[in-house]
Amino acid sequence: VEELLTLSQQESSRHEAMEQPIDILKIIGLVADEMKPRFLEKNIHLKINLPGDFPLVKANEDRVRQILVNLLDNAVKYTPSGGSVEISANDLPQKIKIMVKDTGIGIPSKDLPRVFERFYRVDKARSRQLGGFGLGLAIVKHMVENMGGTIGVESVMNKGSTFWFTLLKY
Numbered sequence: 001v002e003e004l005l006t007l008s009q010q011e012s013s014r015h016e017a018m019e020q021p022i023d024i025l026k027i028i029g030l031v032a033d034e035m036k037p038r039f040l041e042k043n044i045h046l047k048i049n050l051p052g053d054f055p056l057v058k059a060n061e062d063r064v065r066q067i068l069v070n071l072l073d074n075a076v077k078y079t080p081s082g083g084s085v086e087i088s089a090n091d092l093p094q095k096i097k098i099m100v101k102d103t104g105i106g107i108p109s110k111d112l113p114r115v116f117e118r119f120y121r122v123d124k125a126r127s128r129q130l131g132g133f134g135l136g137l138a139i140v141k142h143m144v145e146n147m148g149g150t151i152g153v154e155s156v157m158n159k160g161s162t163f164w165f166t167l168l169k170y
């Protein structure tokens with residue numbers, strides 16, 4: 001219910017009023033620490049590959065936190081034990097790009113364009129077993145776009161997926 005409310009709120013608010021200069025590397029560090037136990041429990045290596053200094057971005061700290069939690073939650077859910085997940089960041093002209101790359105089960109190319117739709121799950125049986133509603137990525141996409149960014153994914157079946165998003169520099 002909370003996820004549905006968040007989704008409908010994000011769908012109706014076109015632009016976030018609460019964008020501030022935020023230190024996204026600090027948020028990545030906090031979220032990674034918070035989620036570390038889940039990675040340890042499933043024996044998935046979490047690699048944090050971040051540059052030494054990085055520009056401030058124009059965003060809402062809470063939303064960025066939710067975006068990262070959702071992407072890392074998926075990465076850990078859809079990666080078998082013994083795999084790894086890497087978070088990295090690129091400084092580009094006008095914007096920054098954050099990548100979450102896993103060595104998981106991957107997404108078939110025919111499903112790739114649809115994973116950001118609400119309630120869309122690639123493998124319904126498996127997702128239900130993992131407890132998902134197929135709302136996480138729909139929420140994440142709206143949040144990223146409401147802050148002026150873009151989101152995308154590249155994936156190879158049985159090799160892994162890379163979800164990325166951009167945000168504007170402050």
Ligand code: ATP
Nearest residue numbers: 074075078106121122123127132133134135136137
């Ligand atoms: P929820 O996030 O609402 O708990 P969910 O994880 O099933 O449920 P989404 O996060 O929206 O839903 O993801 C949609 C679908 O995309 C998933 O059901 C899964 O099939 C696929 N998917 C998402 N992330 C990954 C990933 N990292 N590797 C493989 N498949 C993924």
Ligand code: MG
Nearest residue numbers: 074132136137
């Ligand atoms: Mg999810």
